[in-house]
Structure formats: structure tokens, C-alpha cells
Amino acid sequence: MRPRLLVAADPTLPRQAPPGSEAVVVGAGVAGVSAATILAERGVAVTLVEAAATLGGRLGAWPHTLPDGTEQVVEHGFHAFFRHYYTWRDVLRRIDPGLGFLRPVKGYPVISRRFPPEDLGRLPAAPPLNLLALFARSSSLTVADLLGADVALGTELLTFDRARTPEVLDTMSAGDFLAGLRVSDRAREMLFEAFARSFFCDPDGLSAAELVAMFHFYFLGNPAGIGFDAPRTDHLHAIWAPLAEYLRARGATIRTGCALRSLRPDGPGWALTLDDGATRTTRHVVLALDPGGLRAVVGASPELTGVAPRLAAQTAGLTTAPPFVVSRVWLAADVDPGRAVFNAVSGEPTLDSVTVYSRLEEPSAQWARETGGCVLELHSYACTEPDAAVERMLGELAALWPETAGTAQVHRVDRVDATAPAFPPGSAGARPGVRTDARGVRVAGDFVEAPLVCGLMERAAVTGVLAAADVLAELGTQGVDVYGVPQRGLLAGLPARARHRAVGPRAAT
Numbered sequence: 001m002r003p004r005l006l007v008a009a010d011p012t013l014p015r016q017a018p019p020g021s022e023a024v025v026v027g028a029g030v031a032g033v034s035a036a037t038i039l040a041e042r043g044v045a046v047t048l049v050e051a052a053a054t055l056g057g058r059l060g061a062w063p064h065t066l067p068d069g070t071e072q073v074v075e076h077g078f079h080a081f082f083r084h085y086y087t088w089r090d091v092l093r094r095i096d097p098g099l100g101f102l103r104p105v106k107g108y109p110v111i112s113r114r115f116p117p118e119d120l121g122r123l124p125a126a127p128p129l130n131l132l133a134l135f136a137r138s139s140s141l142t143v144a145d146l147l148g149a150d151v152a153l154g155t156e157l158l159t160f161d162r163a164r165t166p167e168v169l170d171t172m173s174a175g176d177f178l179a180g181l182r183v184s185d186r187a188r189e190m191l192f193e194a195f196a197r198s199f200f201c202d203p204d205g206l207s208a209a210e211l212v213a214m215f216h217f218y219f220l221g222n223p224a225g226i227g228f229d230a231p232r233t234d235h236l237h238a239i240w241a242p243l244a245e246y247l248r249a250r251g252a253t254i255r256t257g258c259a260l261r262s263l264r265p266d267g268p269g270w271a272l273t274l275d276d277g278a279t280r281t282t283r284h285v286v287l288a289l290d291p292g293g294l295r296a297v298v299g300a301s302p303e304l305t306g307v308a309p310r311l312a313a314q315t316a317g318l319t320t321a322p323p324f325v326v327s328r329v330w331l332a333a334d335v336d337p338g339r340a341v342f343n344a345v346s347g348e349p350t351l352d353s354v355t356v357y358s359r360l361e362e363p364s365a366q367w368a369r370e371t372g373g374c375v376l377e378l379h380s381y382a383c384t385e386p387d388a389a390v391e392r393m394l395g396e397l398a399a400l401w402p403e404t405a406g407t408a409q410v411h412r413v414d415r416v417d418a419t420a421p422a423f424p425p426g427s428a429g430a431r432p433g434v435r436t437d438a439r440g441v442r443v444a445g446d447f448v449e450a451p452l453v454c455g456l457m458e459r460a461a462v463t464g465v466l467a468a469a470d471v472l473a474e475l476g477t478q479g480v481d482v483y484g485v486p487q488r489g490l491l492a493g494l495p496a497r498a499r500h501r502a503v504g505p506r507a508a509t
């Protein structure tokens with residue numbers, strides 16, 4: 001199944017922006033760099049402003065010296081590059097047209113102490129075959145599960161519709177939705193909860209409508225399959241250094257270690273106050289910040305909120321997910337040869353995933369070859385007690401993979417952050433969109449309302465590219481084609497009466 005063209009550029013418009021066009025993009029994560037890339041290619045003089053010392057935001061990476069003197073690059077965390085990330089992959093093709101820097105990651109097991117592993121990576125790519133295969137091959141979802149399941153709620157998974165699903169399910173939490181499905185503990189834990197937690201939220205703090213949308217985007221509506229790729233080497237060398245070079249070669253100025261404090265209207269444009277005291281005036285601004293960063297900037301900009309009450313209200317309502325914890329651990333001995341590269345973990349209070357980095361990327365593999373050890377990365381999402389999280393994750397890992405229990409740690413780098421967006425029940429339609437009521441100011445990022453269903457890095461890239469397209473539209477310049485998955489579920493045409501009977505009253509409570 002081919003990706004669908006969902007936003008089409010006007011081919012009658014010129015591809016290059018008028019001479020003298022310029023824009024400021026603030027935030028150099030996936031969203032900001034995607035926006036800057038499109039603008040720079042079209043002849044817009046781009047200034048990219050980033051608060052951190054390095055590019056990449058939550059996909060960022062930075063050099064780190066181990067106690068033995070080895071230079072390694074530590075990342076914000078393992079990332080799966082799914083094959084239906086059409087827009088993000090298109091941006092990445094600028095630095096590697098064949099995407100040879102990505103390699104397939106075999107398997108996608110969900111592991112647990114209570115139940116045998118479930119490997120989602122073995123499923124066929126295209127819907128509905130993937131669904132049929134899930135029933136046929138899954139050890140966690142059986143015919144017995146289907147007999148006891150709530151048909152109306154189950155149908156909601158197959159009848160996703162961008163307009164209707166939030167209307168029916170947004171006030172319900174993903175936790176209530178999963179409990180209401182009435183599948184076995186095993187199916188709930190191994191298939192649905194593991195999936196829900198990868199959006200950095202506890203199921204009780206996640207809207208059921210968002211869960212169903214993501215289930216559609218990643219699984220039921222995904223023609224490319226749930227298999228994914230990851231870079232052969234670290235994100236700094238694979239992605240951010242080449243993208244920075246690409247941007248500079250097209251005239252972009254990149255300013256790292258420089259935060260935007262506030263902005264205010266200034267004639268037809270905007271005056272941006274940076275934390276080095278400098279002020280920069282421009283008509284076209286793309287704010288590609290994390291949700292907390294955007295809230296802080298808009299909150300510090302009273303004159304902006306005066307002219308853009310909708311953006312002010314939408315931004316004030318943004319919430320950040322609970323902290324996530326990432327621990328990179330260098331161990332003195334390897335884990336069992338049968339361990340998969342990436343493992344989602346279910347049923348543990350703290351540990352949500354474990355990645356064997358020394359079987360994933362070359363710098364870690366080389367360290368492991370030279371020392372006989374291994375490099376692991378442990379993640380905890382929506383972590384309620386981040387201070388004690390790393391020790392707990394290691395304990396939970398030892399219970400799952402006993403060979404790690406007595407193994408000496410050579411080195412460890414831990415990080416706690418709270419920059420992921422939350423999608424709580426009742427929040428649909430309340431987030432800012434790319435275009436704002438502050439004309440000239442666009443917003444991009446993985447929490448921004450997009451005109452098509454997409455998630456995480458792809459949502460960041462889509463909104464970044466669409467923010468650039470909006471700047472180009474104002475400059476009378478051709479926009480960008482954007483592709484996506486089918487926007488409705490397999491059974492979205494089902495008569496409404498059958499669905500509403502059981503779902504309506506529950507959603508309202």
C-alpha cells in the first residue's frame with residue numbers, strides 16, 4: 001500500500017522565495033530542523049536558535065569520555081525510526097538519499113516476568129493482514145480474549161476517525177478504555193499497556209482518543225508495518241552533524257547555547273529577545289520548542305498574548321508528561337546472545353524498555369569487542385519517583401535477565417527530563433496548531449495539532465515542514481507535499497448507531 005498524499009503543494013507557484021526573504025526558527029529538535037531545512041532550500045535566509053549546546057532536542061546526542069578514556073556519544077535515548085515516518089525520512093534523505101545510515105532492528109519483543117514474550121516485529125506489514133496475524137500468532141491475544149471482550153470498545157480501535165474518535169473517546173482515559181476492553185490481563189499487559197506507555201504517559205493520564213489514534217497510526221492503519229530501523233552509529237554523527245552542514249551550505253546561521261526569552265509585535269513582524277540580551281526582528285517566526293519551553297516563552301511575552309489570545313490560551317493549557325529516565329550502562333560482561341536489540345518491558349513498576357546498544361550501533365559495538373562487555377540503555381517513562389528509578393530499573397532488569405544481576409558496572413550515565421508532551425483526557429482540540437492567531441508566528445513540535453494523524457518524531461517533522469510551508473505561502477512560494485497513512489480505520493464506515501450504543505454513556509462518565 002502506498003503512502004497517501006494528504007497535503008499537496010501548489011505546483012504553479014515558484015519554488016524559490018523572493019530575494020531577501022528571511023525567517024527565525026527557534027528550537028533545533030526534529031521539528032525546528034525540519035522547518036529550517038525546507039526554508040533554507042527555498043532560498044529563505046534562516047537563523048536557527050537553540051538553547052542547548054547541541055542540536056537534536058530529545059533526539060540529541062553529545063560526546064562523553066568513559067573512565068577508560070574511550071570517546072563515546074551519549075544520546076537522549078534509543079529511538080525507533082518507523083518506516084511510515086514519510087516526512088521525517090524525507091528530511092533525512094537530504095543527508096543520505098538511500099537512508100543507508102539506518103539499519104533494520106530485528107524483532108520487537110515485549111518482555112515480562114509474568115508472561116512469555118510477544119514479538120510484534122514478526123507481524124506482516126499491511127493491514128488487515130497484520131491484525132489477522134496478531135490473532136493467529138499472538139500468545140497473548142487469543143480467541144478466548146475475543147469472546148469476553150467489549151465489542152463496542154474493541155470496534156473503536158478499528159473505526160478510528162479523526163473527527164469522530166475524539167468526540168466519543170477523549171473524555172475517557174486510556175486506562176479506563178483498556179480495562180473496559182475486558183481482554184485478559186495477559187493481552188492487556190503485553191499488547192496494550194506496553195504500547196500506551198511508549199507515549200510517555202501512564203494510561204490513566206492519557207486520553208483514550210489519543211491511544212486509539214496512535215494504535216491506528218502505528219499499527220492498524222500503518223501500511224509499512226510496525227518494524228523499524230535505527231541508525232548504525234550515534235545520532236550526532238549520523239544525523240545532526242550532517243544536517244547542520246546541509247543547513248550551513250544553504251546559508252543558514254545556527255546559534256546554539258542561545259535561548260529565546262520572549263517576543264513582542266514590532267510593526268509587521270516580531271522582536272525576539274534572546275538570553276544574550278540581543279534583539280532580533282523578523283516577520284517570520286517558527287517556534288519549535290518542547291511544550292514547557294513554549295509555555296515559558298509565551299508566558300513571558302505579555303504583548304504577544306495581547307494580540308494572540310487563542311495561542312495564549314492554548315499554550316497555557318499545555319501539559320508536560322511526568323519525567324522520563326534514561327540510563328546508559330556499560331557492563332563488564334555481555335548479556336545472553338539471544339537477547340533482542342530492543343525490548344519493550346511490560347508489567348514492571350519502573351522499567352519500560354531495554355536496548356542492547358552494543359548490538360545496535362558501531363561505537364558501542366566496538367567498545368564491547370575491545371572489553372568483552374556490553375552497553376545497555378534502560379528507559380522509564382512517566383516515572384513517579386525518578387530519584388530512585390535507576391537502581392529500580394537495574395533490579396527489575398536483573399529479574400528479567402538474570403545474567404545482569406552480578407555483572408560489574410564499568411560506567412553509567414543517567415538522565416532525568418520532563419520535556420515530553422502529555423495528552424490527558426479532555427485535551428483534544430485544545431492544543432495549538434501550526435498556524436496561530438499571531439500572524440507570522442508558527443508553532444511546530446510533537447504536541448502540536450496536525451492536520452493528519454501522526455505521532456512522536458513524525459509529528460514533529462510534519463508540523464515543522466507545515467510551519468515552513470506556511471511561511472512559504474505568505475512569501476508566494478510553493479509549499480511541500482506531505483504524505484501519511486490512511487486517515488480512517490478499516491471499519492470507519494460502520495453505522496454509527498451500533499457503535500454509540502455501548503460507548504457513548506461510558507465515555508461521558
Ligand SMILES: Cc1cc2nc3c(=O)[nH]c(=O)nc-3n(C[C@H](O)[C@H](O)[C@H](O)COP(=O)(O)OP(=O)(O)OC[C@H]3O[C@@H](n4cnc5c(N)ncnc54)[C@H](O)[C@@H]3O)c2cc1C
Nearest residue numbers: 027029030031051057058077080259260293445446456457
Ligand atoms: C527517551 C526517549 C525515547 C524516544 N523514543 C522515540 C521513538 O522510539 N520514536 C519516536 O518517534 N519518538 C521517540 N521519542 C520522542 C521524540 O524524541 C520526540 O517526539 C521528538 O524528538 C520531538 O521533537 P521536537 O522538535 O518536537 O521537540 P524537542 O526535541 O524537544 O526540541 C525542542 C527544542 O527546543 C529547544 N528549546 C526549548 N526552549 C527554548 C528556548 N526558549 N529557546 C531556544 N530553544 C529552546 C530545546 O532545547 C530543544 O532542543 C523519544 C523521546 C525520548 C525522550
